[in-house]
Amino acid sequence: MPAMDAAGRQIVFVNLAHVFTHYGLLILATAVLAMVVQDAQGFGGLYGPILALGTGMFVFYGLGSLPMGWLAERFGRPRLMAAFFLGTGGAMALAGLAPGPVSLALALALMGAFSAIYHPIGTAMLVDAAGARVGRAMGLNGVFGNLGVATAPVVTAAVAAGLGWRWAFIIPGLLCFLAGLVYLREGAVDAAKAKAASRPFPEIPREVVRRAVIVLLSLAAVGGFIFNAFTLLLPKLIEERLAGSPDLLPVVGMLAFLVTLCGGATQFTVGRIIDRSTLKRVFMPLAFVQMPGLALLSVLEGWPVLLVGGLLAAAIFGQVTVNETMTARYVAPALRTKLYSIRFFVGFLGAAAASPVVAWLHQSTGGQGAVLAVMSVFAGITIVCALFFPNRREELEPELWAKSLPPRAVPAAAE
Numbered sequence: 537m538p539a540m541d542a543a544g545r546q547i548v549f550v551n552l553a554h555v556f557t558h559y560g561l562l563i564l565a566t567a568v569l570a571m572v573v574q575d576a577q578g579f580g581g582l583y584g585p586i587l588a589l590g591t592g593m594f595v596f597y598g599l600g601s602l603p604m605g606w607l608a609e610r611f612g613r614p615r616l617m618a619a620f621f622l623g624t625g626g627a628m629a630l631a632g633l634a635p636g637p638v639s640l641a642l643a644l645a646l647m648g649a650f651s652a653i654y655h656p657i658g659t660a661m662l663v664d665a666a667g668a669r670v671g672r673a674m675g676l677n678g679v680f681g682n683l684g685v686a687t688a689p690v691v692t693a694a695v696a697a698g699l700g701w702r703w704a705f706i707i708p709g710l711l712c713f714l715a716g717l718v719y720l721r722e723g724a725v726d727a728a729k730a731k732a733a734s735r736p737f738p739e740i741p742r743e744v745v746r747r748a749v750i751v752l753l754s755l756a757a758v759g760g761f762i763f764n765a766f767t768l769l770l771p772k773l774i775e776e777r778l779a780g781s782p783d784l785l786p787v788v789g790m791l792a793f794l795v796t797l798c799g800g801a802t803q804f805t806v807g808r809i810i811d812r813s814t815l816k817r818v819f820m821p822l823a824f825v826q827m828p829g830l831a832l833l834s835v836l837e838g839w840p841v842l843l844v845g846g847l848l849a850a851a852i853f854g855q856v857t858v859n860e861t862m863t864a865r866y867v868a869p870a871l872r873t874k875l876y877s878i879r880f881f882v883g884f885l886g887a888a889a890a891s892p893v894v895a896w897l898h899q900s901t902g903g904q905g906a907v908l909a910v911m912s913v914f915a916g917i918t919i920v921c922a923l924f925f926p927n928r929r930e931e932l933e934p935e936l937w938a939k940s941l942p943p944r945a946v947p948a949a950a951e
Contacts, residue, residue, distance in 0.1 A: 542722075546614075547665050547673070549719050550658040551680040553620055556712045557654045558684035558767075560628050560647055561597065564590045566689040566771045567704050570696035579637055583772065584899035589637055591891045592645035594764065598884025600652025605874035608657055613873075614722070616657050621716025623650030628709030632702040652884075656876040663864045663872060670864045671857070675807010678857045685853075686797050689771050737868045738937040744926055748866040749875070751925045755859055756879045758917045759852075760886030761893075762826070765911055766852055768894050770795060770845065773833075773904045777841045798846035802854040810861050816927035819858045823922035825851040826915035834908035855918070865931050 568586045571579050579586055607616060627647035634640035659677075666673035695704040774795075809818055829848045836844060867875050897906045930936040 544665075545722060546661060549617065549715075549722070550662045551677055552715055553617065553654050553658050554677055554681040555684040556621070556624060556708070556715070557651050558681050559688045559708060560624060560651060560684075560712070561593065562685060562688035562767055563628070563631075563692050563705055563708070564593075564644065565768045566692040567696055567701045569693075569771065569775065570701040570704075574696075574701055578635070579640070582899075584895040586637075587768070588892055588895040589641040590644055591888065592641055593648035593651075594884065594888035594891050595648070596645050597648035597652050598760075598881055598888050600649045601656050601877050601884060602881040603877070604653060604656040605877040608660075608873050613657050613661055616653050617661070618716055618720055620650055620653040620657070621712055621719055623647075623653075625709045625712030625714070625716060628712060629706050630709075632705030632709065652880075655880040656873060659860060659863075660873040660876050664869060666864075671807045671810030671861055673807070674857050674861050674864070675804045675810070678803030678807065678853065678860075679801075681856075682797075682803055682853055685767055693771075738930075738934040740866060740930075740937050744928065745866050747924070748862060748926055751921050752859065752862050752866075752879060753882050755855075755918065755921045756883035757886040758914050758921070759855060759859060760883035761890050762830075762886075762911050762914050762918070763852055763856065764887035764890035765894055765907060766848065768890055769898075769904050769907055772898070773845075774841065776904060777837050778839065795842060795845040795849050798849045798853075802850035803857045806854040806857045807861075810858065812932070814927050814929065814931050815858055815862060815865065816922070816925050819855065819922045819925060822851045822855045822858065823915075823918045826855075826918060827912050830908050830912035830915055834905040834912070862925075866926075 564587065568583060571586055572581045572583060604616070624647055627643055627650055631640055631643035631647060634643050662673055662677055663670055691708075692704045695707060806818060806822075825847065829844055829851065833841065833844050833848065863872060863875055863879065893910070894904075894907050897910070898904060900906070
């Protein structure tokens with residue numbers, strides 16, 4: 537078996553970083569179910585206010601992504617990835633040591649700031665290293681991110697039930713920090729960028745790029761809210777509709793894991809399909825599932841919640857792979873990191889709104905039905921975006937873009 541090259545090793549670390557990013561952001565969503573029982577005196581016994589402590593984490597997660605394109609030009613992408621591992625891991629461990637609500641909120645905000653590095657930097661590095669099979673690489677990367685989303689509730693629940701909620705933050709924090717130390721041994725060579733420089737990118741008509749970017753940024757805001765709200769409410773939704781008791785915390789975590797696993801399987805499948813199909817053809821069915829699925833989930837009870845929840849996870853997570861491939865197909869490498877920064881900034885503003893909205897609506901209505909109803913409205917906007925996105929066969933045959941360009945003006949011959 538041939539040895540893995542430098543670009544291949546970078547892809548491994550990028551995928552690992554994706555796991556830690558989504559895992560860390562979702563620890564609180566399940567840990568709060570243990571905190572209201574184990575540490576009610578220090579943090580209060582109410583679900584909503586404790587969950588709202590994560591608002592700063594998601595705000596900095598979104599705001600922090602905006603300057604990453606500029607920081608990458610100044611310090612280089614590998615140094616920023618090292619900062620991600622070390623900073624995210626350290627802040628995660630600090631959250632587990634927090635003595636009260638204020639210190640926990642600050643530690644989570646710090647973790648969000650360092651986690652902001654991953655998507656604009658890591659995704660751009662992945663696309664550069666993937667070559668012609670961007671869809672497959674994105675799909676596999678999505679599986680790793682989904683692994684973080686899926687394991688966060690089940691592992692957090694098990695650790696919190698066995699060792700206490702604090703260790704649910706400390707253990708993954710130390711593992712993330714250790715991964716950073718290993719990554720530092722790779723040095724500061726951006727092998728993915730060097731590999732991408734050898735591949736020409738086609739010139740695409742400006743109006744087509746403009747249309748794709750408008751859809752992409754619109755999806756970022758709407759999809760960020762839907763994705764984050766769904767992953768945040770899932771443990772509590774299962775507890776309310778199925779488990780019925782906080783004492784069944786490990787069961788809640790396992791059921792949430794099984795639902796989220798559907799999303800991971802879909803992302804890998806979608807990634808492979810994308811390399812053989814236009815993005816719109818893959819995007820349309822994923823978009824049309826979400827609105828009725830969320831509306832139905834708002835009223836369901838019992839075991840059907842798992843069936844519909846799994847279908848929604850497949851659509852919501854599968855769409856993420858489509859969205860990230862849009863940038864790779866329509867934006868030149870020189871501008872890709874900056875656009876990823878803007879796109880994830882817009883997306884995570886929507887994601888930041890999810891935490892307080894879920895907490896407020898749950899506290900106001902006493903359940904998750906209102907949250908799901910609001911999400912179904914946002915899903916309607918996703919359908920509009922899917923209808924508006926370009927459907928060009930040039931995506932699969934880039935050499936055809938040259939025929940789509942307007943004729944260049946030819947200077948008149950000198951008399």
